[in-house]
Amino acid sequence: MASRRRMLLKVIILGDSGVGKTSLMNQYVNKKFSNQYKATIGADFLTKEVQIDDRLFTLQIWDTAGQERFQSLGVAFYRGADCCVLVYDVNVMKSFDNLNNWREEFLLQASPSDPENFPFIVLGNKIDIDGGNSRVVSEKKAKAWCASKGNIPYFETSAKEGLNVEAAFQCIAMNALKNEPEEDIYLPDTIDVAGGGRQLQRSSGCEC
Amino acid sequence: MLNWSWVERGIGSFVMVAAGGSSNGRWRPFVTLAVTALAGLALAVALVVSSRSGCLTLPWCREKRRHPLTRKEWNNFFSRDGKLRGGGIKFLAKVRSGGVDPSVRAEVWPFLLGVYVQITAYDHLTVWCSYDMNSSRAERDAIREQRRKAYEKLRRQCHQSADGDDKRSSTDETESSDSQSSTGEPTMANPAAVDLATWQRIIRLDAIRADAEWIPYSPPQAAVREAEALRLASAVGFTDYGDMEPCRVYHAARLVAVLEAYALHDPEIGYCQGMSDLLSPILAVMEEDDEAFWCFVGFMKRARHNFRHDQAGIQRQLQVVSKLIKLHDADLYQHLEKLQAEDCAFAFRMVLVALRRELTFGQTLCLWEVMWADQAAVRAGYRGRRTRSAPPTDDLLLYVIAACVLQRRKAIMERFNSVAEIQKEFNNIAGQLDIWKLLDDAQGMVAALHDKIE
Numbered sequence: 001m002a003s004r005r006r007m008l009l010k011v012i013i014l015g016d017s018g019v020g021k022t023s024l025m026n027q028y029v030n031k032k033f034s035n036q037y038k039a040t041i042g043a044d045f046l047t048k049e050v051q052i053d054d055r056l057f058t059l060q061i062w063d064t065a066g067q068e069r070f071q072s073l074g075v076a077f078y079r080g081a082d083c084c085v086l087v088y089d090v091n092v093m094k095s096f097d098n099l100n101n102w103r104e105e106f107l108l109q110a111s112p113s114d115p116e117n118f119p120f121i122v123l124g125n126k127i128d129i130d131g132g133n134s135r136v137v138s139e140k141k142a143k144a145w146c147a148s149k150g151n152i153p154y155f156e157t158s159a160k161e162g163l164n165v166e167a168a169f170q171c172i173a174m175n176a177l178k179n180e181p182e183e184d185i186y187l188p189d190t191i192d193v194a195g196g197g198r199q200l201q202r203s204s205g206c207e208c
Numbered sequence: 209m210l211n212w213s214w215v216e217r218g219i220g221s222f223v224m225v226a227a228g229g230s231s232n233g234r235w236r237p238f239v240t241l242a243v244t245a246l247a248g249l250a251l252a253v254a255l256v257v258s259s260r261s262g263c264l265t266l267p268w269c270r271e272k273r274r275h276p277l278t279r280k281e282w283n284n285f286f287s288r289d290g291k292l293r294g295g296g297i298k299f300l301a302k303v304r305s306g307g308v309d310p311s312v313r314a315e316v317w318p319f320l321l322g323v324y325v326q327i328t329a330y331d332h333l334t335v336w337c338s339y340d341m342n343s344s345r346a347e348r349d350a351i352r353e354q355r356r357k358a359y360e361k362l363r364r365q366c367h368q369s370a371d372g373d374d375k376r377s378s379t380d381e382t383e384s385s386d387s388q389s390s391t392g393e394p395t396m397a398n399p400a401a402v403d404l405a406t407w408q409r410i411i412r413l414d415a416i417r418a419d420a421e422w423i424p425y426s427p428p429q430a431a432v433r434e435a436e437a438l439r440l441a442s443a444v445g446f447t448d449y450g451d452m453e454p455c456r457v458y459h460a461a462r463l464v465a466v467l468e469a470y471a472l473h474d475p476e477i478g479y480c481q482g483m484s485d486l487l488s489p490i491l492a493v494m495e496e497d498d499e500a501f502w503c504f505v506g507f508m509k510r511a512r513h514n515f516r517h518d519q520a521g522i523q524r525q526l527q528v529v530s531k532l533i534k535l536h537d538a539d540l541y542q543h544l545e546k547l548q549a550e551d552c553a554f555a556f557r558m559v560l561v562a563l564r565r566e567l568t569f570g571q572t573l574c575l576w577e578v579m580w581a582d583q584a585a586v587r588a589g590y591r592g593r594r595t596r597s598a599p600p601t602d603d604l605l606l607y608v609i610a611a612c613v614l615q616r617r618k619a620i621m622e623r624f625n626s627v628a629e630i631q632k633e634f635n636n637i638a639g640q641l642d643i644w645k646l647l648d649d650a651q652g653m654v655a656a657l658h659d660k661i662e
């Protein structure tokens with residue numbers, strides 16, 4: 001059992017520049033926030049070991065530059081993604097309006113085998129700013145959009161204060177796992193655990 | 209040259225092992241005796257490893273590294289009316305081989321960046337230039353004055369736009385974007401519809417996120433008074449600085465001022481992330497905003513293609529890097545193909561911000577000025593005289609990046625089994641590079657391959 005190869009789950013974070021993608025990833029993986037992260041250029045990733053039920057996975061989280069003109073670069077990075085996280089800033093309307101573009105662009109470029117059911121998660125970030133007084137996108141509006149796109153799970157987060165970040169990524173990991181086709185699960189010694197694990201995670205699910 | 213750099217690399221790693229395998233490339237100075245077999249001969253080789261650059265000097269086969277252009281040399285390059293002697297050929301050769309001493313950078317960079325190129329006439333096909341390397345002091349003063357005014361006009365337009373008057377225009381006094389065609393993106397909004405307001409927002413976000421590595425390189429700006437910093441910040445409408453130190457507020461406000469002006473000057477590109485990385489070193493060297501702006505425009509003349517909406521520029525450059533690797537090292541290329549990494553997308557950041565994220569601040573200044581000197585030499589029609597030396601090229605950066613990938617050949621071939629691992633390696637390469645060694649390798653590649661690339 002100890003020699004079992006850990007399964008890799010690939011997650012892509014997309015969203016407009018400055019919404020907090022890099023900060024969210026670092027808050028989740030390194031448990032810290034800094035306003036000194038440089039603007040992301042190209043793509044970078046962090047990995048984190050996660051346990052779902054009794055199995056360990058490696059979450060490979062890809063962070064990309066957020067300016068729309070970098071999107072055509074996507075193909076290389078989107079390849080083989082198991083889950084796509086769409087982030088917007090609750091204080092910037094445009095970043096919310098662009099969610100649709102990000103989603104479509106991802107589907108276009110990653111061309112997943114079953115686009116209808118490909119797992120997305122939406123995060124509304126920076127809810128800490130000004131105690132929520134400067135927000136321009138309401139939770140209701142965001143949830144309505146998520147519902148219209150096939151019930152995308154939705155979280156409101158603050159990368160700065162670490163609010164809801166852990167829960168969001170838990171959900172992300174589970175959805176990524178859901179997307180992994182069975183044959184990709186590489187378990188040399190105990191094939192049966194794979195099926196069991198997946199069933200468990202389906203039934204336990206996340207609140208979303 | 210090429211061969212020697214390979215031999216050097218072999219010996220270099222041998223010495224590393226002999227020295228106890230210092231891993232981060234910051235070797236203490238030492239002299240060691242290494243024995244290596246070369247073409248069947250046993251050679252005793254004395255190597256001096258310099259600690260600063262970590263580069264090797266092989267005393268018997270290579271010219272000693274030339275020194276940077278000094279103040280005295282710089283002054284001596286000029287005739288009495290302030291013209292560069294000999295059309296600047298010697299000056300450019302000097303900079304190409306050793307960079308520029310910090311004390312003269314602010315005077316030299318405008319020459320390298322074509323600030324003194326005066327457009328005398330242009331139509332949609334041709335641009336007629338004069339001056340540049342042949343300018344007299346009086347002519348340069350006139351150009352500088354004219355450009356200062358043009359910059360101030362742009363700044364006024366920024367203010368007007370910020371006040372709700374969304375009038376945009378490009379300054380006609382200088383060459384504007386060379387192509388007005390925007391091959392649209394399939395799903396995102398039409399670039400033309402992208403607001404200056406959006407650019408202004410991202411510029412501010414990036415200004416806050418800018419690094420502070422410039423501080424030791426620019427003592428006067430590092431010592432700026434708080435009142436002055438805040439005055440400038442408020443003048444450009446930069447308010448989100450929180451508890452940043454005054455000198456960083458000052459630098460961020462200058463980034464905002466110049467980047468906004470650039471977005472108006474070149475609306476086809478506007479602002480794109482990465483541009484602040486390219487501007488920050490220029491601000492550190494050029495203390496006046498208007499001069500920094502025109503240097504930046506000169507830099508962007510080539511770099512702007514990287515930021516085009518259709519990504520054609522960056523794709524072409526990645527293709528060149530890919531081709532260089534293929535021509536130089538077919539085995540490595542094959543391995544990259546196997547990993548689906550032959551498109552060199554992992555080098556995206558290196559190309560986009562000209563190795564700014566991979567090099568230290570000081571190294572960046574050196575590499576860029578050498579690269580600009582190459583481009584200025586191309587502009588001046590200089591083709592290199594010595595038969596075996598590398599001719600100047602507009603694409604020196606791409607050769608340097610290919611050299612950087614080739615220096616990692618062993619790790620890529622033996623340890624990496626996925627694109628992700630390669631990407632990680634290059635994302636975390638900061639501080640491990642030796643620019644003079646890269647430049648040697650790159651120039652070797654230019655000499656060997658330039659006619660297959662251009």
Ligand SMILES: Nc1nc2c(ncn2[C@@H]2O[C@H](COP(=O)(O)OP(=O)(O)O)[C@@H](O)[C@H]2O)c(=O)[nH]1
Nearest residue numbers: 017018019020021022023034035126158159160
């Ligand atoms: N107040 C607040 N600021 C944040 C939050 N997340 C990110 N930021 C700030 O927003 C800016 C952009 O963050 P970054 O993670 O680099 O955004 P990215 O471009 O999407 O990767 C930075 O200045 C961050 O410090 C958050 O949750 N709350």
Ligand SMILES: [Mg+2]
Nearest residue numbers: 021022039040
């Ligand atoms: Mg980022």
